[in-house]
Amino acid sequence: xxxxxxxxRDVPPLVVLPVVAGGRELALWRSASGRIAAWADRCPHRxxxxxxxxxxxxxxxxxxxxxxxxxxxxxLRIPAHPDLEPPETIRVAVHVAAxxxxxxxxxxxxxxxxxxDPGALQPLRSLTVEAGTAAVLSLAGLAGDTLxxxxxxxxxxxxxxxxxxxxxxALHVLTGAAGAAERIALSRELDALRRRAEAxxxxx
Amino acid sequence: xxxxxIRNEWYPVALASQLGPEGRDTRLLGEPIxxxxxxxxxPRVRAADGRExxxxxxxxxxxxxxxxxxxxxxxxxxxxxxxxxxxxxxVVRVKCSPLRAVxxxxxxxxxxxxxxxxxxxxxxxxxxKYDVAIREEVDEVWATKVxxxxxxxxxxxxxxxxxxxxxxxxxxxxxxxxxxxxxxxGEWDVITLFVQPLEENLCEVWPxxxxxxxxxxxxxxxxxxxxIFLQDRSILENQLPRLLPLDPGMxxxxxxxxxxxxxxxxxxxxxxxxxxxLVAA
Amino acid sequence: xILYDYVLSPDCYKVRLLAALTGAKxxxxxxxxxxxxxHRKPEFLKINPAGTIPxxxxxxxxxxxxxxILTYVAAKxxxxxxxxxxxxxxxxxxxWLAFAQRLSAxxxxxxxxxxxxxxxxxxxxxxxxxxxxxxIEAALVEQDILGARFLAGDRPTLADIACFPHSMLAPDxxxxxxxxxxxxxxxxxxxxxxxxxxxxxxxxxHDLKPEPAKA
Numbered sequence: 001x002x003x004x005x006x007x008x009r010d011v012p013p014l015v016v017l018p019v020v021a022g023g024r025e026l027a028l029w030r031s032a033s034g035r036i037a038a039w040a041d042r043c044p045h046r047x048x049x050x051x052x053x054x055x056x057x058x059x060x061x062x063x064x065x066x067x068x069x070x071x072x073x074x075x076l077r078i079p080a081h082p083d084l085e086p087p088e089t090i091r092v093a094v095h096v097a098a099x100x101x102x103x104x105x106x107x108x109x110x111x112x113x114x115x116x117d118p119g120a121l122q123p124l125r126s127l128t129v130e131a132g133t134a135a136v137l138s139l140a141g142l143a144g145d146t147l148x149x150x151x152x153x154x155x156x157x158x159x160x161x162x163x164x165x166x167x168x169x170a171l172h173v174l175t176g177a178a179g180a181a182e183r184i185a186l187s188r189e190l191d192a193l194r195r196r197a198e199a200x201x202x203x204x
Numbered sequence: 205x206x207x208x209x210i211r212n213e214w215y216p217v218a219l220a221s222q223l224g225p226e227g228r229d230t231r232l233l234g235e236p237i238x239x240x241x242x243x244x245x246x247p248r249v250r251a252a253d254g255r256e257x258x259x260x261x262x263x264x265x266x267x268x269x270x271x272x273x274x275x276x277x278x279x280x281x282x283x284x285x286x287x288x289x290x291x292x293x294x295v296v297r298v299k300c301s302p303l304r305a306v307x308x309x310x311x312x313x314x315x316x317x318x319x320x321x322x323x324x325x326x327x328x329x330x331x332x333k334y335d336v337a338i339r340e341e342v343d344e345v346w347a348t349k350v351x352x353x354x355x356x357x358x359x360x361x362x363x364x365x366x367x368x369x370x371x372x373x374x375x376x377x378x379x380x381x382x383x384x385x386x387x388x389x390g391e392w393d394v395i396t397l398f399v400q401p402l403e404e405n406l407c408e409v410w411p412x413x414x415x416x417x418x419x420x421x422x423x424x425x426x427x428x429x430x431x432i433f434l435q436d437r438s439i440l441e442n443q444l445p446r447l448l449p450l451d452p453g454m455x456x457x458x459x460x461x462x463x464x465x466x467x468x469x470x471x472x473x474x475x476x477x478x479x480x481x482l483v484a485a
Numbered sequence: 486x487i488l489y490d491y492v493l494s495p496d497c498y499k500v501r502l503l504a505a506l507t508g509a510k511x512x513x514x515x516x517x518x519x520x521x522x523x524h525r526k527p528e529f530l531k532i533n534p535a536g537t538i539p540x541x542x543x544x545x546x547x548x549x550x551x552x553x554i555l556t557y558v559a560a561k562x563x564x565x566x567x568x569x570x571x572x573x574x575x576x577x578x579x580x581w582l583a584f585a586q587r588l589s590a591x592x593x594x595x596x597x598x599x600x601x602x603x604x605x606x607x608x609x610x611x612x613x614x615x616x617x618x619x620x621i622e623a624a625l626v627e628q629d630i631l632g633a634r635f636l637a638g639d640r641p642t643l644a645d646i647a648c649f650p651h652s653m654l655a656p657d658x659x660x661x662x663x664x665x666x667x668x669x670x671x672x673x674x675x676x677x678x679x680x681x682x683x684x685x686x687x688x689x690x691h692d693l694k695p696e697p698a699k700a
Contacts, residue, residue: 010666014692015673018663042444044456049442054691063688064439066317066329068696077696079329080313080460090456125626128664170664183630191623222520294520296600299659320689327697408602423515423523427492430519434493434685437600438656 002098002105002115004146004160004172007123011036011104016060018051020164021106026095027051028104031058031071038106039073040093050092103160103172116147118158121174124183127190131197133161133169138203140193153189155182206233209475211271213375214278216398216410217249218266221292231402232270233478239266264292264412265398278344278374282382282394283414291422293411293429295400300440301479302377302401303448303471305409308436309379309397310371310463312352318435321355325364328353331460338470345373345470347463371463376476377401388416395429404479405446409433447481486511486558489532489540491518493600495593495650496551497539498684503555503646505682507563511541519601552582555643568642577637581644588617588651595658607659614651614660618668621648625667634674641678649675653687 003021005028011017016029018041027041027050035058041051043062052063059076061068066079067090075090096107098115102123105115129136133145140159142148148159160172173190177183210233218228218239227240235252242248249257249268260267260277267277282288298305308314313331315324334350350369370382370392377399382392394414399407411429449455450472457465471480488504490497490513504511516538517523524536533540533549541548541557548554559566568578591613598605624636636644653672655662662668675681676690683689 006666010670012670015669017666017669045458046455047443047445048439049444052438052442056692056696059696061691063317063691065311065313066326078458079316079326080331081458082330084458126666127622180630184627187623187626187630191619219520292520295602297602299599317691320683320691326694329697421515423517423521426517426521427515431492431685434600438686438688441656 002107002111002146004103004115004162005038005106005170006104007126007172007174008036008099008102008104009123010126014055016051016053016055018049019106019162021095021162022108024095024108025049026106027053027060028097028106029053029055029060031055033058035071036097036099036104037071038095038097039069040095042092043067044075044090044092102174118147118160118174121158121176122178124157124173124175125187125190126170126172127194128164128168128170129194129197130168132167133163135202136169136171136193136197137161139197139201141203152193153182153186155186157186206478207475208271209274210478212269212274213271213377213476214260214267214269214273215377216265216400217268218247219292219295219410220247220261220264220266222294223247223266230400230408232268233401234403235270237268237270239268263396263398264290265410278378280380280394280396280414282392285414288394288414288416289418289422289425291413291415291425291429293413293426293433295408295410296430296433296437297402297406297408298437298440299406300443301405301446301448302399302407303479304440304443304446305399305407306373306377306379306397307448307464307467308440309381310347310373310467311461312350312369313460314439315352315354318439319432323354323356323432324352325355333459334462336462336466338466342374345371345463345466347371347466373467373470376471376474376478377407385416387419391416393417397433401478407479445481447479450477450480450482486561487514487542488512488554489514489516489529489538489542491516491538493685494518494538495596495654495684496589498650498687499551499646500539500541500554500558501684502650502682503558503566503643504562506646506678506680507558507566508680509558509562511558552585552643552647555582555646559643566641566643566646568637568644570638574638574642578642578644581636582647584617584620585647585651587613588648591617592651592655592658592660595660596654597658599658611658611660614655614658618652618655618660618662618665621652622665622667625671629667635671641675645671645675650684650687657686 005019011030013030013032019026019028025041026038028038030036041049045067048064053061059068068077069092070076073092073094075086096110098105100115101118137148142150155177158174162170238250247259247261247266249259258269258273316326316329336347348370354367355364367384372380379397381395385391385393396412398410401407450468488511541554568574591610594605595610597603598607633639635641
C-alpha cells in the first residue's frame with residue numbers, strides 16, 4: 001500500500017525530513033545523485049531521529065555522532081572509530097520509496113503495483129490539516145481516496161492524501177493551472193479550506 | 205510510588221542564589237514539592253503533605269532526598285579549593301529522561317557534530333581507548349584517560365588543543381566532568397551536570413562549574429556553558445525511546461560508549477529505574 | 486557598535502547573524518539574562534528602561550528594538566539588505582519586520598516558557614506560533630510562484646533575517662516545524678549563505694562540508 005508523503009519538488013538533493021506513513025515515523029531523504037529513500041526515523045546507535053541528520057553524497061548521517069548509512073540502510077562509517085569496518089548487523093530499517101507524477105510515495109515493502117500516477121500536472125504545495133481525511137475531502141468536494149480530484153478556486157486539482165492520524169492529514173496538491181494568478185488563488189483557497197475544516201465545518 | 209532505591213538518592217531542587225523569599229514550587233519524581241528558606245538561611249523542602257525532606261546546601265544548589273538518605277551527599281573536594289570561580293549556570297528544562305541527560309554529558313563522540321568548532325570538529329572525530337570502572341569502594345562510575353581534540357576547549361582557550369577528561373557519576377542524576385585547565389596545568393577544571401527529575405521524561409538541568417579562570421567575565425562563562433547545553437537539548441528531545449534502555453538490544457554501543465555502558469549497568473544494579481526502561485523491544 | 490547580547494536570544498542572534506553576513510564589526514557585551522536577570526537590574530535599566538534585549542549602542546545612539554537594530558546595521562554595513570529595490574520590496578521588508586514581533590510574542594514566549602520556565606499562556610503561544618508559521622509558509626509558496634526564493638524578493642533581505650530564527654527554534658517551545666516544506670527549503674537557503682553563523686538550536690548545514698577522507 002503506497003502512501004504519498006511529499007511533492008518531489010519539496011525534497012531536492014541533500015534534504016532530509018520526517019514524514020509519517022502507515023502510522024510509522026520515517027526519515028525521507030534524497031541523495032546528491034537524486035535517489036529518494038525512506039527509512040525508520042531512528043539511528044540504531046542511540047535512538048536519535050535520523051530526520052535531524054545530514055546528507056553527504058549517497059549517505060545519510062546521524063546528527064548526533066555522525067554515523068552514516070548507505071543505500072541499503074547499512075552502516076558505512078562510525079566517525080569515533082574511523083578505522084573500524086562497521087559490522088553488517090548495524091542497519092536502519094528501510095522502506096520502499098518511489099516517485100510518480102511529481103509525488104513521492106512510500107510503502108513498508110515493495111507493493112505489487114507501482115504507485116498511482118496522477119498524470120502530467122504541476123505541483124502546487126503540500127499542507128497539513130488538523131482534521132480527518134474524509135471530512136477534508138468531502139468539505140472540498142473532491143472525489144477519490146488516495147488521489148482525489150475535483151475543482152477548487154475554479155481550477156482543476158488533483159490531491160494526493162496522506163493520512164497522518166485520526167484527525168490529521170496532509171494534502172499534496174497538483175494542478176494543471178499554469179498562470180501565477182490562478183496558482184496563487186488556489187493556494188489561498190487551500191488555506192481557506194483548512195480553516196473551515198479545522199473549525200469543524202461539515203460538507204453541506 | 206517510586207522505589208526506595210530511587211527515593212533515597214539526593215536531587216538538586218533549586219539554585220541557592222536564585223531562590224527568593226517567595227520560594228519555588230516544583231516537582232520531584234512526579235510529585236509536587238516546595239522549596240523555600242526556613243529561619244537562619246536554612247533551606248527547606250517540603251512534600252505536598254507538608255512533610256520536610258532531608259536537605260543540603262552545597263555546590264551552589266539546594267539538594268533534597270525524598271526518602272531516607274542512603275549515604276551522605278557526594279563530595280566534590282575541588283569545590284572548596286581556593287582560587288576557583290564557582291559558576292551558577294542556571295536551570296534549563298528538557299523534555300527527556302533525566303538519565304538520557306546524564307548519559308549525553310558522559311559522551312564525547314558527539315562533540316564534532318553537535319558542538320562543532322567549539323568542543324570538536326571533523327576530521328578529529330576519533331575516540332581513543334580510555335579506562336572505565338565502577339569504583340566499588342565509593343560506588344561511583346569513573347572514566348579516565350579520555351583524550352579528545354578540541355578547537356576551543358573552554359572560554360579561556362584560544363585555538364585547538366588535545367584535552368584530557370575524567371568523568372564521574374557519583375549519583376544517578378549527577379555527572380561531574382574534570383577537564384584539562386589551560387591556564388593552570390596540573391589542575392582540573394570541574395564542570396557538573398546536576399539533573400532534577402521532574403517526571404520520567406521531563407527534567408530540569410543545572411550545570412555548575414568550579415574553574416580556574418581569572419580572566420573571563422562571569423557572564424561569558426555562563427553563556428559558554430549555556431551554549432553547549434542548549435546544543436545538546438535539541439538532541440535530547442529527539443531520542444527514541446524517551447526512556448533510557450538499561451538492557452542491551454535496543455541500542456548499539458561501541459568502544460567509545462564504554463562510559464555509557466558502565467552507567468547503564470550501574471543504574472540497573474542499583475535498581476535505579478526512574479527514567480529508564482528495562483525490557484528491550 | 487556595541488550589542489548587549491544573550492547567546493540564547495533569537496532577537497540578539499538576528500543581529501549577530503546580520504553582522505556576520507555583512508561583515509559589520511560589532512562588540513558583544515554579554516548580558517546575564519538567565520539566571521541573573523541582569524536586564525532587570527538598575528544598571529541595565531539606565532541603558533534600556535524597558536529592560537529588554539537586544540540593545541545596540543553607538544556614539545550616543547541607543548536602539549532597543551531588534552528591527553531598528555537590524556535596519557541600522559544594514560544601513561551601515563550592507564544597504565542591499567534593506568531591500569530598497571522598489572516600492573513593493575520595501576513594503577514587504579517593513580511588513581516582515583513588523584511580523585517578527587508576532588513571532589517573538591508567540592514562538593519566542595513558548596520557547597522561554599518551555600526552556601527557562603518563564604510564565605506564559607503556553608497554549609495560546611503555541612497556537613499563535615502555528616498561525617505565524619502557516620502565514621510564512623503560504624507567503625513563501627506565493628513568492629515561489631512569482632519566481633522569488635526569499636520573503637521580500639529573489640534575494641535575502643532583513644525580512645528573512647527577522648523571521649528566520651524563530652521559524653527554526655519553534656521546536657524549543659513545543660511547536661513542530663515538520664509540516665512546512667517551503668519554510669524548510671527557505672531556512673536551508675539562509676543557512677547556506679556565505680558567512681552564516683549558528684546559535685544553539687540552529688545547526689549549520691553539515692552537508693556543505695565534504696566527508697573527511699579516510700585516514
